[in-house]
Amino acid sequence: MQAYIAKRCLLFIPTLLMATLVAFLLLRVIPGDPALVKLAGETGDTSFTPAELHALRANLGTDKPLYAQYGDWVWGMLKLDFGQSMFFEEPVANDLAEKLPITLELTVLAMLIATIIAVPLGLVSAIKQDTPADYIARVISIAGVALPNFWVGILIVYFLVLLFAWMPPLGYATLWDDPLTNLQQFIPPALALGFYQMAFTARVTRSSMLEVYREDYTRTARGKGLAERVVILRHALKNALLPVVTISGYQFGRLLAGTVVIENVFMIPGMGKLLLDSVFHRDYTAVQAIVMVITVFVLVLNLALDLVYGWLNPRIRYR
Amino acid sequence: MASFLGEAGRSVPARVDAPITRRKVLAGTALGVAAASLPRLSRAAPTSGGVIPMQLYAFPPPNWHPHCTNTTQVNSYSGIYNQLVEYNPETEDPFDLRGDLATSWELSKDGKVYTFHLNPKARWHDGKPVIAEDVVYSMDSMVDADAKPPRVVTLPAVSPYYEKGTARAIDAHTAEIPLKIPFARDFLPTIADDFCKIIAKHWAESGIDLQKWENAMGSGPFKPGKFVKDESIELVKNKDYWKPGLPRIDGMVQYTIKDKGSAIAAYKTGRVLETNVAVTNLSNKEAVQLQKEAGDLLRIEYIHNAAIFFFFMNTSVAPFDNPKVRRAVSLALDRQAVLDTFGVPGLDSLGPPLGVELWFSRSAEEVAQLPGWRQLNGAKHPDDIAKAKALLAEAGHPDGFKVEMMVRQAVQYPDQAVLYKEQLKKIGIDITIKLVDSATGFQRYLRGDWVCSPQGAANFVIGPDAIFGRNWMPKGTWARYSRSVPPEWWQEAYTQQAAEHDREKRKAILRKMEDFLIFDDPGGCAVTYWTAANWIFNNRIKGIHASGTLWGGYKHETDWVSQEA
Numbered sequence: 001m002q003a004y005i006a007k008r009c010l011l012f013i014p015t016l017l018m019a020t021l022v023a024f025l026l027l028r029v030i031p032g033d034p035a036l037v038k039l040a041g042e043t044g045d046t047s048f049t050p051a052e053l054h055a056l057r058a059n060l061g062t063d064k065p066l067y068a069q070y071g072d073w074v075w076g077m078l079k080l081d082f083g084q085s086m087f088f089e090e091p092v093a094n095d096l097a098e099k100l101p102i103t104l105e106l107t108v109l110a111m112l113i114a115t116i117i118a119v120p121l122g123l124v125s126a127i128k129q130d131t132p133a134d135y136i137a138r139v140i141s142i143a144g145v146a147l148p149n150f151w152v153g154i155l156i157v158y159f160l161v162l163l164f165a166w167m168p169p170l171g172y173a174t175l176w177d178d179p180l181t182n183l184q185q186f187i188p189p190a191l192a193l194g195f196y197q198m199a200f201t202a203r204v205t206r207s208s209m210l211e212v213y214r215e216d217y218t219r220t221a222r223g224k225g226l227a228e229r230v231v232i233l234r235h236a237l238k239n240a241l242l243p244v245v246t247i248s249g250y251q252f253g254r255l256l257a258g259t260v261v262i263e264n265v266f267m268i269p270g271m272g273k274l275l276l277d278s279v280f281h282r283d284y285t286a287v288q289a290i291v292m293v294i295t296v297f298v299l300v301l302n303l304a305l306d307l308v309y310g311w312l313n314p315r316i317r318y319r
Numbered sequence: 320m321a322s323f324l325g326e327a328g329r330s331v332p333a334r335v336d337a338p339i340t341r342r343k344v345l346a347g348t349a350l351g352v353a354a355a356s357l358p359r360l361s362r363a364a365p366t367s368g369g370v371i372p373m374q375l376y377a378f379p380p381p382n383w384h385p386h387c388t389n390t391t392q393v394n395s396y397s398g399i400y401n402q403l404v405e406y407n408p409e410t411e412d413p414f415d416l417r418g419d420l421a422t423s424w425e426l427s428k429d430g431k432v433y434t435f436h437l438n439p440k441a442r443w444h445d446g447k448p449v450i451a452e453d454v455v456y457s458m459d460s461m462v463d464a465d466a467k468p469p470r471v472v473t474l475p476a477v478s479p480y481y482e483k484g485t486a487r488a489i490d491a492h493t494a495e496i497p498l499k500i501p502f503a504r505d506f507l508p509t510i511a512d513d514f515c516k517i518i519a520k521h522w523a524e525s526g527i528d529l530q531k532w533e534n535a536m537g538s539g540p541f542k543p544g545k546f547v548k549d550e551s552i553e554l555v556k557n558k559d560y561w562k563p564g565l566p567r568i569d570g571m572v573q574y575t576i577k578d579k580g581s582a583i584a585a586y587k588t589g590r591v592l593e594t595n596v597a598v599t600n601l602s603n604k605e606a607v608q609l610q611k612e613a614g615d616l617l618r619i620e621y622i623h624n625a626a627i628f629f630f631f632m633n634t635s636v637a638p639f640d641n642p643k644v645r646r647a648v649s650l651a652l653d654r655q656a657v658l659d660t661f662g663v664p665g666l667d668s669l670g671p672p673l674g675v676e677l678w679f680s681r682s683a684e685e686v687a688q689l690p691g692w693r694q695l696n697g698a699k700h701p702d703d704i705a706k707a708k709a710l711l712a713e714a715g716h717p718d719g720f721k722v723e724m725m726v727r728q729a730v731q732y733p734d735q736a737v738l739y740k741e742q743l744k745k746i747g748i749d750i751t752i753k754l755v756d757s758a759t760g761f762q763r764y765l766r767g768d769w770v771c772s773p774q775g776a777a778n779f780v781i782g783p784d785a786i787f788g789r790n791w792m793p794k795g796t797w798a799r800y801s802r803s804v805p806p807e808w809w810q811e812a813y814t815q816q817a818a819e820h821d822r823e824k825r826k827a828i829l830r831k832m833e834d835f836l837i838f839d840d841p842g843g844c845a846v847t848y849w850t851a852a853n854w855i856f857n858n859r860i861k862g863i864h865a866s867g868t869l870w871g872g873y874k875h876e877t878d879w880v881s882q883e884a
Binding site for chain 1: 378380381382469471551575583590591756761762
């Protein structure tokens with residue numbers, strides 16, 4: 001097991017290096033210039049001279065050759081120095097420390113809501129196969145997979161306004177300081193964010209449950225005269241949920257990516273919003289740092305999930 | 320009072336959020352009818368207190384030096400500082416100017432020197448008095464061409480009138496500002512704009528970094544409050560403000576809401592009570608629709624002629640380096656179709672370079688007869704198309720030409736580009752649309768690496784100096800991008816009209832200048848239509864009206880919040 005973990009950790013190095021290259025190069029490939037955005041703002045309705053633009057580029061370090069910019073950045077990262085935001089001229093690490101917990105809260109809440117809805121939905125769909133309940137559950141889950149989450153987000157905002165003349169309060173409130181406001185702010189975006197996850201998990205639960213339902217050990221449990229509820233919950237569901245755990249790592253990464261859009265629709269000041277704003281600002285250092293944090297997060301999470309999966313399923317052996 | 324207005328991090332309580340039921344609507348309607356039938360006794364008296372939640376359409380770049388900032392920043396910091404004069408937000412006359420730091424002012428008989436008398440009660444936030452030396456320092460700062468960071472807005476706006484180093488303090492509360500152009504009529508409206516702030520000399524010279532939000536120290540009705548990057552900006556009441564009874568509110572929190580749907584939702588639910596400025600994410604068509612849907616909840620005020628849209632041409636590269644080609648384009652554009660597609664009757668207008676129905680403009684009837692603007696039987700006038708084709712042939716393009724149009728993905732530019740493409744196809748100009756993000760677009764403008772583009776420009780002042788100065792005079796923002804250089808006589812006429820204090824004589828000069836742009840060469844900007852800017856208010860917000868310019872009237876010191884709409 002320890003050898004396996006060490007091997008996986010070693011594999012992080014080339015993955016992270018590749019991620020730094022992709023993040024760095026992609027930003028330089030897309031057109032735009034951080035100095036220009038800073039001078040011109042979002043409207044660009046200003047005037048300045050080329051000399052002023054060059055001076056700002058020198059100040060931001062974007063006038064250096066690409067290899068030098070890359071080298072400086074990677075060297076800084078090795079020292080856990082994420083650099084200064086090119087737009088706000090403040091340490092990016094401060095932003096990350098502030099925004100990461102917000103995004104994690106949203107992601108965990110989305111996952112929680114999705115799972116709480118998805119597992120019973122998948123379960124009902126499987127045990128009531130080919131009944132109206134199954135059809136309804138399948139329609140919901142297919143819709144969830146098909147609809148983009150930003151659209152679901154907009155629909156949620158629209159219906160809240162239309163039906164209740166209400167929208168979440170503005171201005172981020174932390175869970176610890178003002179839990180009621182915090183939940184008002186986070187539940188609608190979590191629903192939008194988790195809708196796909198819910199649908200996908202429900203479908204996986206359903207198909208996995210249908211498979212397990214026909215296994216010998218389920219039939220044996222039923223043959224022993226156990227109540228159907230016990231057969232389902234203790235024997236079938238427990239095993240049917242193994243694939244759900246497997247996909248949850250992948251889903252968590254997907255949810256993190258989804259926060260980029262959802263945080264903007266619901267004005268949640270997390271890392272997703274920071275990422276999108278930073279892209280618009282062409283804030284190279286901020287975008288690179290966020291991409292790296294997400295990469296590390298997903299890598300570690302996948303490793304942890306593989307280990308948990310082995311613990312849940314004793315047939316798995318690590319080499 | 321603050322509680323019902325909503326504060327950062329707090330929910331707006333049920334009074335604003337309460338679901339609208341049919342019973343409430345009926346009861347409200349009955350009350351409204353009853354109230355309307357009563358004689359009007361008096362207007363409600365202004366009340367004090369409360370924090371107004373506002374919408375900020377985009378989060379500004381982090382530079383808070385008042386003289387180094389662009390549109391979005393001005394809007395957020397304006398309440399921290401004062402100008403010498405200001406657009407009066409309390410009247411419905413959008414061009415009414417009144418003293419801000421200045422109690423009075425006079426222009427010398429020869430029209431060369433303005434003398435401003437400062438309010439002796441005016442105090443900086445640190446308690447020191449505002450003195451004439453501060454005015455002199457600020458004027459020089461606004462036009463300092465070598466300043467770092469650059470004076471991106473104040474320099475082009477103020478430098479046509481004021482030469483650095485020429486202002487002087489007569490005594491502690493009297494400052495003299497000489498004019499480069501005698502009698503310059505647009506000088507006062509320009510310095511009334513919110514970017515012409517008077518800053519404290521002692522503070523600026525203390526070595527403090529004025530670009531930092533926390534260092535913003537002015538004489539205005541508000542002080543900088545909590546600043547949450549990319550989320551919200553708070554301004555809190557200056558309790559020692561030198562204007563008696565002001566500001567009326569305890570503060571404001573400006574929340575960044577970029578998404579159009581979220582912004583509409585925030586207005587409809589009362590989460591925000593006004594836009595911090597007359598710039599929103601909504602087009603005028605959308606604003607009109609919102610007003611219809613929201614009924615009495617909201618009022619939307621418009622700044623007419625706030626901006627101009629044009630077909631933008633790089634006059635330094637082929638084929639638009641040829642004035643005949645530029646004129647052909649101007650003739651072939653179907654402006655009425657553009658206006659019908661994007662404009663709103665009564666808000667947007669079919670104006671030539673100097674607009675329509677303004678004191679210096681042509682009348683709507685006159686505009687309707689102009690080549691390039693006229694119509695025949697409700698369609699583009701065929702003579703204009705024929706003339707445009709002939710001009711292209713003279714310019715060596717009898718079969719037209721192919722050209723790439725760079726289109727910034729902002730405002731309505733991508734949609735406008737499609738329409739321009741269709742219209743210019745009629746004279747053989749085959750446009751390929753190249754979409755770019757806004758920053759890239761400006762980079763290419765700056766480099767000259769573009770050929771044509773749809774573009775718009777906000778007016779500093781609704782006056783000929785600003786309109787011609789920004790768009791056609793060589794140092795103007797848009798003229799610099801288009802590399803447009805009008806003939807010598809035109810540039811001389813520009814200075815001549817700015818100095819002319821006889822309005823009729825000035826109009827005659829302006830007409831000649833505009834005629835050149837219409838009948839000879841539109842330069843880099845073939846104007847398509849003039850547009851209004853919209854400013855959204857919850858009807859409970861009182862004491863403020865939109866000014867006559869996109870850049871004025873944003874201190875919010877007279878705003879107050881009524882219990883009722």
